[in-house]
Amino acid sequence: MADRVLGGRYQVLDKVGTGGMATVYRGMDQVLGRTVAIKTMLPQYATDPSFAARFKQEAQAAAALNSPYIVSVYDWGKDGDTYYIIMEYLRGTDLKSGIRKHGALDCKKVAQIGSQIAQALSVAHNHDIIHRDIKPQNIMVQPDGNIKVMDFGIARAKNSHLTTDNSVLGTAHYVSPEQTQGKPLGPTTDLYSLGIVMYEAATGRVPFDGDNAVTVAMKQVTEQPVPPSQINPNVDPQLEAIILKCMQKDPKDRFQTADELYHTLHDYLAGRMQAVNNATAMLPAAATTxxxxxxxxxxxxxxxxxxxxxxxxxxxxxxxxxxxxxxxxxxxxxxxxxxxxxxxxxxxxxxxxxxxxxxxSKAYSVPNLLGLTQDEAAAMLDSDGHGFEIGEVTEQYSSTVEEGKIIEQTPGAGRTATEGSKIDIVVSKGEEPAASVTVPDLTNCTPSEAQDLLNKYGLKGQAGDSVYNADVEVGHVAEQEPAAGTSAKAGDTITYHLSQGAEQVSVPNVVGDSQSDATSALKSDGFSVNVVQSSSSSVEKGYVISSNPSAGTSADKGSTVTITVSTGPASVSVPNVVGYDESSAETALKNAGFGVSVTTETSSTVAKGKVISQSATSATSGSTITIVVSSGSGSSSNNTTGNEGNTSGGDHSGSSGTSGNH
Structure with missing residues (x-):
């Protein structure tokens, strides 16, 4: 059982102890991160429907009780074949062990313990719940000295059908006379047991003892206790009177409510002895025979x-x-x-x-019909020759007995019944179908919020592997199976995955790649791409100059990488040399970083040797600018010199020519 996780939440650690029908372990609530006590039904009882019902009723009864003096019940359920209850984990020692170690307690301490138990019983009785097993073993004394009442393992609501078996339950040293006799029980039965607990705390020993449980139980009915002061002279008369009134054989002679007892003990602790005397007056004699x-x-x-x-x-x-x-x-x-x-x-x-x-009429032992079908049971009764017959047949769901098999019979197996009696049976309808529920959306929930939400829908939750998700906060639910809005059965398990945040990816190197190749490479690694353009004299047009984030940097998968693509060299302004003489124009253009090409043509308006026009006012740096130079008003030879030549015009009248330098 150790290291097993129940309900996808509660990790079983080490065993604390074993009781009559259950084992208790220390455990860890993995959702809330707190230590808990885990009570699991013993395997031999898990298949018995009556014990399973009792176990379920214990959880439901105890969970409804809210008192600082009652152990808290947080949760209960079934995991496979294991029924479990999750309870508050208590540190301390039980009262029985304390009495064995230290002997009789002083009167004030006895009254304080009795007062706290009475307050716990008052809460239970107000919910129509009778504990039925009040004993020092079920009283945990905490390090601060306060107590907690534990173990509602045989507690029963007054209207529960489980109270009809009249079984003598509890420990014989502490049971009331009416409990021993199988009579109907009320709140005063717990007060009788509490009286014995206070008697033992005040004297160091139980009032009735014997060689076996039957002997002790009979003394509860037939004998009066020795007054506590005859065992421990330090017990004062008022506390003795309170204890003995609790232990009256007739329930009508006891305190009638836990509240009444609590107030009397409170008066005793406050020193109001006259009030205690009034509350315990007319106490019947305490016979020792x-x-x-x-x-x-x-x-x-x-x-x-x-x-x-x-x-x-x-x-x-x-x-x-x-x-x-x-x-x-x-x-x-x-x-x-x-x-x-x-x-x-x-x-x-x-x-x-x-x-x-x-x-x-003759009486015979009733055969065992449990586990048989109705037809098989009828055939058995026909063959036994005792005239037994199947009586009333009812059906009910069972999670432990397959459909069609008998799960209960009245009279029970081994009981004596007269010849020809009818035996009523209850037949299993199989496991009760789970209700259909709609799976809630757990997105963005914390683990505890997810568990609480699933509990409201009758579903269980378990954490799966964590996942990357840039849109969900780390540690919150990012995904789930089945998906929200789908149909599931009550009790089904929903697996949820917590976010690790965005996945980090290294940016690939795309500098020098074409725009299309760079875009393809980035998208294949999970990035979005943003493109900006910029001129470059060193990177060919259409190719990547740089990226942001730069190559090798880690970035969130799905984030955007911006690439800068070259538009080629940048255009610059060309100096305006129109009207310059040829040599001055060439000098200005070359100083601006351009090459020069010269052509001539005649002009009646522009003096010979002056620039008539130029080919561009803006161009890329280093490109050639063509200038047109006037050859005067005569005929033009339209000669051109390269960007390294000079145009000379001689001072001629009439015709003129252009000659290049060689």
């Missing part, structure tokens, strides 16, 4: 009169002494009554025997 030896007309001890004429409550010690004195007077009468009782008992037995024999 069996009740069975007392006649039905026995005189009850009465409180003594105070000097004022008012009734003074009689102490338990005085009552015991008076009872011993009266006992001798009653012995003779009790012998007579015992003889009469024996004669009456014999007569009753004779009557029953005659009745049974006279009716002609």
């Amino acid at each position: 069996p009740l069975a030896a007392r006649g039905s007309n026995a005189t009850q001890s009465m409180p003594r009169m105070q000097a004022t004429g008012r009734m003074r409550p009689q102490s338990a010690t005085e009552q015991a002494a008076q009872e011993e004195e009266e006992r001798r007077k009653k012995q003779r009468r009790n012998r007579v009554l015992a003889v009469i009782g024996a004669i009456a008992g014999i007569a009753l037995v004779v009557f029953l025997v005659v009745s049974v024999l006279g009716s002609g």
Whole structure:
């Protein structure tokens, strides 16, 4: 069981202890990160529908109780074949171990413990829940000295159908007389058990003991306890009176509510002894002899009169002494009554025997029909020759018994029934179909928020592998299966994946690549691409000059990388040389970084040797600019010199020519 995770949430650590029907482990709630106690039903009971129902009822009953003196129940469920309850993890020691180690406690401490238990019982009784197993082993004393009532393992709501079995449950040293006799139980049965717990805390020992549980249980019915002060002289009369009133055999003679007991103990702790005396007045005598030896007309001890004429409550010690004195007077009468009782008992037995024999009916042991089909059970009853028949047949769902098989029978197997009796059976309908629910959207939830939301829909949750997601905060749910909005069955498990944030990817080197090749490479690595253009005298037009982020840098997958693409060299302004003489124009253009090409033509308006026009006002740096130079008003030879030549015009009248330098 160790290291197993129940319900996809609760990790089982080490075993703490084992009880009558369950094992308790220390565990860890992986969602909330807190230590918890994990109570799991023992395997031999997990397949028994009645025990499974009891286990479920314990969880539901305890979860409804909210008190600082009751152990908190957080969750319960079933994982595979394991039923479990998640409870508050308590540190400390149980009261039984404390009494064994330290012996009797002082009166104030006994009253404080009793007061806190009474407050816990008040909460339970207000929810119509009777604990039925109050004992020091179920009282945890915490390091701060306060207590917690534990283990509602046999607690029952007053209206529960499970109370009809009349089984004697609990520990014999602490059970009430009515619990031993299988009578209906009320809140006062817990107060009786609490009285015994206080008795043991005050004296260091239980009031009734014996060789076996049956002997002890019978003493609960037939004997009165020795007053605590006769065992421990330090027990004062008021606390003794409170304890003995709790332990009255007749429930009507006890405190009637846990609140009433709590207020009396509170008065005791506050020193209001008159209030305690009033609350415990008219307490019946505490006989130390069996009740069975007392006649039905026995005189009850009465409180003594105070000097004022008012009734003074009689102490338990005085009552015991008076009872011993009266006992001798009653012995003779009790012998007579015992003889009469024996004669009456014999007569009753004779009557029953005659009745049974006279009716002609015989009694037989009822066979075990559990696990059989109805037809198989009927065939078994036909063949056993005892005349048993199938009676009322009902059906109910069962998660442990397959459909069509018998899960309950009345009378039970091994019970005695008269020949020809009918046996009522309950047949399994199989596992109850889970309700259909719509899967909620867990996106952006924290793990605890996701679990809470799934719980509202009757679903379970488990964390899967984490995933990259740039749009969801780290540690929050990014994905889930099944998807939100789909249909699932109550109890199904929804797997959710937490975000790791955006995935980091290294930017590839695309400098020098063509725009199309760079774009393709970036997109294949998961990036978006943004393109800007810029002139470059060193990078060919249409090719990448740079990227941002730069190559080798880590960036979020899905983020944008901007690439700068060359538009070729940049255009610059060409100096305006129109009207310059040829040599001045060439010098200005060359100084600006351009080459020069010269052509001539005649002009009647521009003086010979002056620039008539130029080929461009802007151009890329280093390109050639053509200038047209006037040859005067004569005919033009339209000669051209290269960018390294000079145009010379000689001072001629009439014709003119252009000659290049060689």
